[in-house]
Amino acid sequence: MLKHVRRLIQRPCLHPTSARYCLFAWLLSLFTLLPLSAAASVSTGAFNYSATVSVALSAPERVREGNFQLSVEQRSEGTDAGNHEPKSWVIEQSNRADFESVVASYAPVGSFQQLSLSGFDDGDYFFRARLRAAEPAANSTEQTFSNVVKVEVRHYPLWQALSVFSVGAALFFILCLTLWRLQRQAKLATQ
Structure with missing residues (x-):
């Protein structure tokens, strides 16, 4: 059985770039999914x-x-x-x-x-x-x-959302400013 499968794979018509290979792979996947589809459509009404x-x-x-x-x-x-x-x-x-x-x-x-x-x-x-x-x-x-x-x-009020956003934006600006100043001080110290 394994020899037959090897021969099928080695044939040029089942090369991964051929159209027959794609058709073969599609049919194989269809047949493997078929039992799942049939089992899923069983009605409990019977x-x-x-x-x-x-x-x-x-x-x-x-x-x-x-x-x-x-x-x-x-x-x-x-x-x-x-x-x-x-x-x-x-x-x-x-x-x-x-x-x-x-x-x-x-x-x-x-x-x-x-x-x-x-x-x-x-x-x-x-x-x-x-x-x-x-x-x-x-x-x-x-x-x-x-x-x-x-x-x-009931959503949070808009003023509360904007105030939290403003505090976050201010903290982000302070962080960026601090990093820029520390990087500049380190650059001046190495000169």
Whole structure:
């Protein structure tokens, strides 16, 4: 078997600069990734679990920056609680606690415990997790939601940010001036 592989590699058509080599490498990578894709697309809807899956969402109540983390904890209850795969959730954002209108949806890939969000202005934001249905039933209107968390974003005032920047700029200027003077004194001492 090893001799056949060596002969394939030594052929001019499989030289690393040839088009056939690129095609061969692409097909090989496609076939190696194929089992992962098939395993990832297996739906848990085919299995009958008598477990109830719920999720608890937590976040800081008040932040002074425009970024924060939402933490997700998935809990399973029932007879087969430990025998199922983690469910897929979508994080929804709204400006109101009753979620009359969803402003944004975040659909993280894979199983996650924390979601970092940034770029928020001053204001109150509400978040919840919704179970992402693989195949929604035609007659089912039931949705599974988590608890609602409120995040209050209040940035530092502009005067405070500018004063900290000014102090830092003054210290940097003093440092540069000191280094310049010490370098000049050392240069004069060597002459």
